[in-house]
Amino acid sequence: MKEQELLYHFPFRIDKEQNFRHFANDFTHNSFVKRFVTNYDGTNVNEFIKNKTSLTIEQIHEFEYLYSNFTHWSDWYKNGRNIFSFSKELLLLLDKTDVSDVKPDLFKLPYDIFYLSLKPLNLKLSKNSDAVIEGVYIDHNIWNIMGEHPEGYCDLSFYFAGEFKESFLKYISTVKSSTQPFTNSDEVDEAPLGTFWNIYLWFEKEEKRETVREALDYFISDLKNEIFITNKTPEQITDFDLEFYSDTIELLEKTINLVICTSSN
Known part of the structure; x- marks a missing residue:
């Protein structure tokens, strides 16, 4: 090349x-x-x-x-x-596939980490940005705390890529959430959520997260808790918080079928 x-x-x-x-x-x-x-x-x-x-x-x-x-x-x-680049027509076809019931045992990623080009689709990062989603790093981990690899216990991470600096600086400086730090104290650390284009899906049979829909529901529930619930009154929720949430959901809706199809049979 x-x-x-x-x-x-x-x-x-x-x-x-x-x-x-x-x-x-x-x-x-x-x-x-x-x-x-x-x-x-x-x-x-x-x-x-x-x-x-x-x-x-x-x-x-x-x-x-x-x-x-x-x-x-x-x-x-x-x-x-490793980079995978498909035609616009094939990407559009994959995007029409319903992935809600896909389970982790169908994930057949060619590599643990690879990059998928989405540039032919000319997808905008969000309704609030003109930046184009150029592609996504797809990262597949099979794990538990003991280092074992039981079936159906894994995560998929999607790191969308492009010239996102303007959006990053906007969100990192305005969107805040109260998150509990990794300490034994009761203090709460005010940390910025940062970006809405890093998506994580955790699958675990014991917690009944066996399908893409269940993993998505878990991710969205965590997002809601972090933005809207933890240590925040309704008056403390800002327009930027709402924008952050809606942009995350928008990104999921227009990319999830595509990236899951690429990760499974």
């Missing part, structure tokens, strides 16, 4: 623009962080940039956007750099 053809695809283009490959072999990502935060000490990235640097909030958000792109790109790069 010629370079111009490669640059059509987001992972190759962003690598060329940002020289991601220079940092690809550092599994800790420390060298990438130090490119922007010279005194970074290898501890929690988010805590460090907020508490131990002189970066402005704008600079922090700029870094967070780039770091998010790098982490998804890095996982893809280290797992084979």
